[in-house]
Amino acid sequence: MVAVAVVASRDLFSAAMLFAIYSLLSAALFVVLDAGDVALTEAAVGAGISTILVLAVLALAKRYEHPVKALNLPALAVVTVTGACLFWAVSDLPDFGAADNPVQTHVAPYYVNETYNDMGIPNMVAAVLASYRSIDTFGEVIVIFTAGLGVFALLSVPPKRRRRRSREDDQ
Amino acid sequence: MRSNGILRIVARFLIPLIMLFALYVQFHGEYSPGGGFQAGVIFASAWILFVLIYGLEAGLAVIPERTMFVLSACGALLYAFIGLLGVALGGRFLDFSVLLDDPQSAQQAGIILVELGVGITVATVVMLIFTMFVKRRAELDRDDHREGLD
Incomplete structure (x- = not known):
């Protein structure tokens, strides 16, 4: 939901802030998954430094995005097909956390x-x-x-x- | 923001703590989550907070741009040097177990030194990028000012 808000927002300042929130939420997700190192990185880099750098760039650029009205149909088709392929591939993945995953046995x-x-x-x-x-x-x-x-x-x-x-x- | 007393006092309180936390993340990385990447970023964020409160000039007085450059190269070189030291002592590139007599402590020493290199490079590169953006903003402001005068 936060990600959708980032994309939908025309105000780049609030988009940057929302993106920081998104990073913080992913960091929380990594903590839930017991991945402390990744969570720390996501919180420090994603929510912290990236936001600061984006804001520093915003100080150089204009605050509002130019609204683009035209609908890019080929792009939409590519995104839809790729997304569908990825969802299709998910069904082939082994069960999350199963003991006989290739990840656990290699x-x-x-x-x-x-x-x-x-x-x-x-x-x-x-x-x-x-x-x-x-x-x-x-x-x-x-x-x-x-x-x-x-x-x-x-x-x-x-x-x-x-x-x-x-x-x-x-x- | 120089005039805002609350910000200054809170920052004065926070900056040492952030730096201490960065050092903890750096050197405690083998025992708890953390390591050079995170520590470098946290350390750089302490400096960026300092710049936000006291201005870029004060920040560059603490660590000049040239020093950042040299240090960021030194971090990467430290990493490479540790790797080549292993080669010189008869191991493979980045094989730490030959650095000391005891392979376990050699591995630990290698990891600590390598992570130190990572931390130095990450911290200084982040500071450098931030400095570049802030300086560009200052240049644009100066140009605008000049245009206004014309």
Whole structure:
């Protein structure tokens, strides 16, 4: 419901706020599912920093979205078909939390049984993230660093368009 | 917002607590939910709150933009360095168990150091992105002001 409100809202400021609420609700959902690490990330990144950054961007842009009236039929068709396929695929998924899921039988038993022997730490998520799957995490860090560089590269250039306009005004 | 007393006092009370919580999330990550990513974001949010209350100039006096840049690279390099240290000591890339004599404590040391690198990079990159946006806003305001003068 909150997600629908985000999409429907033309006021970008309230959309940003609603999106923060949406993130907080997902964080609560992750807590219910016992995924403390993911919940903490969702609350800190989704509800916290993303909202702040979106608001910082809103300070640069206009507050209201341009209303688009035209109905894009091909887009609607693509979305409907994709959504239908995904719902159809859901019926093929194994039961949620069943003991014989591929998720539970592949590498998870090794992590659950051996993490403490290998590392002596109780948080399996930290062990998987930083040690067993360390190269993935290294890639993530590089991605974040690159994102910072990208934003710097885009925004360190002075706003030329405006300058030119004000120069034309001078002439 | 400099003049708002309530905000200033609440922020003065909250900022150290947020930073402390970030350090807890960072270094307690092996025992409780948390780790470098979350800790970095929480730490950066403390700084952003400081900027919102005291202004960007005061924030950049605490940590200049150049320092953010250097630190964000250092975090990623720390991660890579720990990985290569494992190679140098005869293991595989990012194999921590060869770092110390005892594989268990070696793994823990590796995880802590690597998470520290993650935390430093995440915190400084978030601060950097926020700084860039705020500075762009200030530039636009300056341009508007100049246009108004013309």
